[in-house]
Amino acid sequence: MSLIKPLLLQGHALELPVRPGWVRLSLLLAVLVTWLPWPEAMAWWLPDFLLLTLLYWTWRAPLQAGIGTAFLLGLLTDVEHGALLGGYALSYSLAAYAVLRMRVRLGGFDWRGRAAHLAPVFLGTPALALLIGELSDLHPDPWFLASGLTAAALWPGLAWILDGTGRVSSHAAALRSGAPLP
């Protein structure tokens, strides 16, 4: 299956092209946010801002943030945690794959339906990373599964904020695609 096909199926106003530079910048900002000196007591329920931002762009701009991007950002998370190289890379890749698979379907739901579709992904990603850690005898703390819950709860708000950013105007998009101006 090609990545181009689902893009062709979209005709909604939100599907205007996104500036690739803004996708990269917002992912960088998400990395910096996770690096802030959060209090240790919050660590177990702190949502994974990087995963939230990544999956938003995987949904809205799959050409800018796909499985490759997810893999690299997962590696960065692995290195940051310092426990196991490849655990988060694998779970982020799978999360991006899941979102790419349900992209078209997501378009048919309102924000509540989309949040319900994405919640298993947000819960499953840390669960998979912790499971890989458990299988590698690192005995991760199961309380950190809570971060998936907060991420799922935070998703509609973050998606609403990011919906308002980074789009090329419809006029410029029309110019670029060579279609007649409205």
Next chain:
Amino acid sequence: MGMGLGLGGGSAIAQREPLFSRVIGLNLRLVLAFAASLGLLFLDARQGLMAPVRGAVSQVTAPLQWVLAQPFVGLGDAFAFMTQHRELLRSQEILTRQLATLQAEQLTMATLMAENAQLRALTQLPLPPGRRALVAEVVAIPGDAFSRRLLLNIGADAGVQAGSPVIDGHGLVGQVTHVDAARCEVTTILSRQLFVPLQSARNGLRLLGNGAGSDAAVEIPQMDANGGLEVGDLLVTSGLDGVYPPGLPVARVRAIQPPRVNSPFASAMAQPVSGVDRAGPLLILVPTAHPAAGKGAKS
């Protein structure tokens, strides 16, 4: 990330799908990512890939993280200054009193150590390798599911070595597990994967303890049900692994769980005696090649 190859920029809306797709399919991409991840996991488990990669990446990320933390450090300082003045005065009073006690204790300690050395020489026992203490401060407490860690403000430049035990004024805090040039990372005894060989100070019973993760406790997952451990017993390092010098206080037994059905082993929970989850100066016990050069603390 190479995802837009052959598509020209980001505007794919008006483009037709080419007859022969040159884009790697979604399933194949997932398989590639899985293969790469599993390969890395395998290499990491076999060759210990993480340490060198982390060393290289932290060259870039450590300064960035330091910069990010600065505004919050300033805020925290200001807040502390406003609210904790009285507390500081009180703690200074306590510290002054403690200092006097400690100084008195140190005097007896010096004589005791000299006496001890003489006795050891008399019995022809080899001296354990000397240790030098480096004073360190906690700069950050990175939180993640895999371990309970502390980031300290000195590193390889100050002579810190990976594997050195870390203590505070009350007992064992953990072990240095990663050393950068100017910082080092301590895995505390609360970590589930840090095992410490222990013995009961009361009756010499040997045990193996590890951290309990989110609880601020040390657990002894398996022990003889009739071993004679009691609530209130002090657990100290046994020194059997050669990592921790023997006799460092670690934890005090809080509860003992009798054997469950189908298990011959009892278990126990113990309360760390060190201030492992509190802030305070720590000592890193670095082995020194020449035990005579016990210059003491160095900041």
